[in-house]
Amino acid sequence: MEGERTSATLIRLWRVWRTTKEMMNDRGYIVVEDDMTMALDEFTRKFAREDGEPDRSRLNFSCQPSQDMLAKYTDAPTKKVPNPVPNIGNIWIEFNHDENVGMKQLREYMTHLVQGSFHSGIMVTVKPMTGMAVRFLRASTTLSDGPKGGIEVFVEQDLLVNITKHELVPKHVLLSDAEKSQLLERYRLKQTQLPRIQATDPVAKYLGLRRGSVVKIIRKSETAGRYASYRWVI
């Protein structure tokens, strides 16, 4: 590769891939540190084709949730469900190379996830997928034939930079089911009384926050030091 110009697409994808790894790490999956800091030349060696362009199919990877993540995603035991299982599991991340992504690719992806017994999946696309595919995705969380944990879709562009690393973005921390109940009990609130955050909010999307969960937002303030607020994901 000496002396050759690195393709712009490859550099882009190197950033996208690293952000994706960081995102999985921030969500609580087990990610190798080296992947998040991989240098461009190593990335090129691993994932470039002979013509210098990236081979997206080689970028796909799977992740396992850490113990902490499993605990966070496990509901508090109840009389009805004394031994709840975690609402999280292995995830498959796929970098699609098609120019146009629609229901065709989404259906194939769904089948792949189910056959591979993945709990959920993230598809990263070159361009935004079709409107009908978006609708299909929304409906598929309620369909029985998809993966239990659903499918998320990101456009490469969204992952070029890691938005959570921006200094103005406060830290968002997902509360576990037990933490959420404690919070509501303490303030004698119903969750519907909390301020809200859309599940489509960029940070909520980055963290894969699901509807109904509560996120703690920690801000730094010059006058008050650090203070926390809570939002209900809708």
Add this chain to the structure above:
Amino acid sequence: MDMPPKSILKKTAEKPADPRHLKVALHHANALEDRKRVERDVLEAIMTLMDFPASPNADAKRPSPADASHFQDAVLIFQPSDYDALIEERNIADRCGYALCSRPTRKARSTARKQFVDTDHGVQIVERKVLEVWCSDDCAKRALYVKVQLSEDPAWMRQGGLGEKIELMVENAEEHHKALPLRLKQEGASTSDDDKELLDAAWAAQADAMANLALERGEKPGQLSKANGDLIQDQIMERGFSIAPPQPPSLPAQASDHTMAIEGHVPRINRKDRDDDEDEDDAQDWDKLLPG
């Protein structure tokens, strides 16, 4: 330090419910349910129709009665935008945009955005995306004939049911019996008045669009160019619109947007130049290029 904090949020006032409000709320809830159901049905219809027809030998000109009636029933709840979505999804799956056609789309010779296409008028420049929507001009015509019949109103808001059965352009009408109203006799008594009205409107829109097309090409209204001749010398498209001078469309909304302008791939001369917008990637481009 750890005193129990009081709720900072307003308590919701508890007033007795007004029955009128309840009624309104119920109405909205029902409307929302209807809407959800229709959206789900549309999604399911598109999922089925994107792999349509089942037989690899199916001919768009002569669809099997079963395929035809499935298609007609499925698209009845569509709005034109849903129909566009179907075409888009079929194209992604490399199928001709017309759901009764089993062929792949035309392929451009290169990946260039603008393509040169040989026509009877000589070489014309066509957007690649537009070229790759259909397998043929014939399918474009049959597909758009369906589109003009679709209601602009969402199915959950249509008064008095879903509307008329969608008609198809076929060459084997006799096989379809009652499933497909015969279109061969425009003045025929076999179709109901409503059917006739719809057909007339569609044909008027078609004629109008043709006339526009002709004007763009510097031809006189009502006079058929060679290129137009190709498209309309179809067995089922018997006389009528080509002889009569073009008439303004008489049906509101659906017929007025000239979607019957069949040669979706012919760029308009006075079309707004979108070249400053190279990255613009609207999959519905084929429609935008239609006159109107």
